[in-house]
Amino acid sequence: MAEQAKKKKSNKEWLDWLKAILIAFSLAFIVRTFLFAPVVVEGPSMLPTLHNGDQLIVNKFIYDVKKPERFDIVVFHASTEKDFIKRIIGLPGEHVEVKDNILYINGEEVEQNYLNDQQGIQTELPIYTNDFILEDLPGNYQEIPENYVLVLGDNRENSTDSRVLGLVPMDQIVGKTSLLYWPMERMQLIRK
The missing domain is CATH 2.10.109.10 (Umud Fragment, subunit A)
Structure with missing residues (x-):
């Protein structure tokens, strides 16, 4: 049982990290596409x-x-x-x-x-x-x-x-x- 709980917790942490990364990339895409962009x-x-x-x-x-x-x-x-x-x-x-x-x-x-x-x-x-x-x-x-x-x-x-x-x-x-x-x-x- 304890092993299964650890596995669930580990999977949840990975999902939380994946969500955070996807949100960060999405926000960066929106900012760069619609708000601000670098130029040289x-x-x-x-x-x-x-x-x-x-x-x-x-x-x-x-x-x-x-x-x-x-x-x-x-x-x-x-x-x-x-x-x-x-x-x-x-x-x-x-x-x-x-x-x-x-x-x-x-x-x-x-x-x-x-x-x-x-x-x-x-x-x-x-x-x-x-x-x-x-x-x-x-x-x-x-x-x-x-x-x-x-x-x-x-x-x-x-x-x-x-x-x-x-x-x-x-x-x-x-x-x-x-x-x-x-x-x-x-x-x-x-x-x-």
């Missing part, structure tokens, strides 16, 4: 803000509860095989133009402090953006349509962004970057 920056297109190899957490549900904002840094599906990280510059209903390295939204000048101010330190690197107007981009739009955004890399001279790809549909946006967690010395919450 590839290339120099977001310098000086993000560096090649930086590891970030992407908030995948934020745009289910609020609209994107200008200067959010987002991850989106650029193709079926590749995701890109860029900054939202233009929102639905807006006209975007860059002339003489100045960003204009609906004809009004907009500051882009993030281009030369990294963590409160002015950089000496001049950031240059070739002149363009929204009508010059793929799609030839007069204004950004509903459910689309215009994105640019911070390193404007070396970025494949809306100037090449066209406007990005909201349903292709994976999420907003929220935390840079690696390398440790650059750990920070991502701000605009």
Whole structure:
């Protein structure tokens, strides 16, 4: 009898462990699929803000509860095989133009402090953006349509962004970057 009770207790412990492991894997799957995901920056297109190899957490549900904002840094599906990280510059209903390295939204000048101010330190690197107007981009739009955004890399001279790809549909946006967690010395919450 005692032997049978021990066996039952041992089986119950194994079942409890198995349940705990299955619950942990299920929760991890749900969090990674629907809430947050890690992403690694590839290339120099977001310098000086993000560096090649930086590891970030992407908030995948934020745009289910609020609209994107200008200067959010987002991850989106650029193709079926590749995701890109860029900054939202233009929102639905807006006209975007860059002339003489100045960003204009609906004809009004907009500051882009993030281009030369990294963590409160002015950089000496001049950031240059070739002149363009929204009508010059793929799609030839007069204004950004509903459910689309215009994105640019911070390193404007070396970025494949809306100037090449066209406007990005909201349903292709994976999420907003929220935390840079690696390398440790650059750990920070991502701000605009």
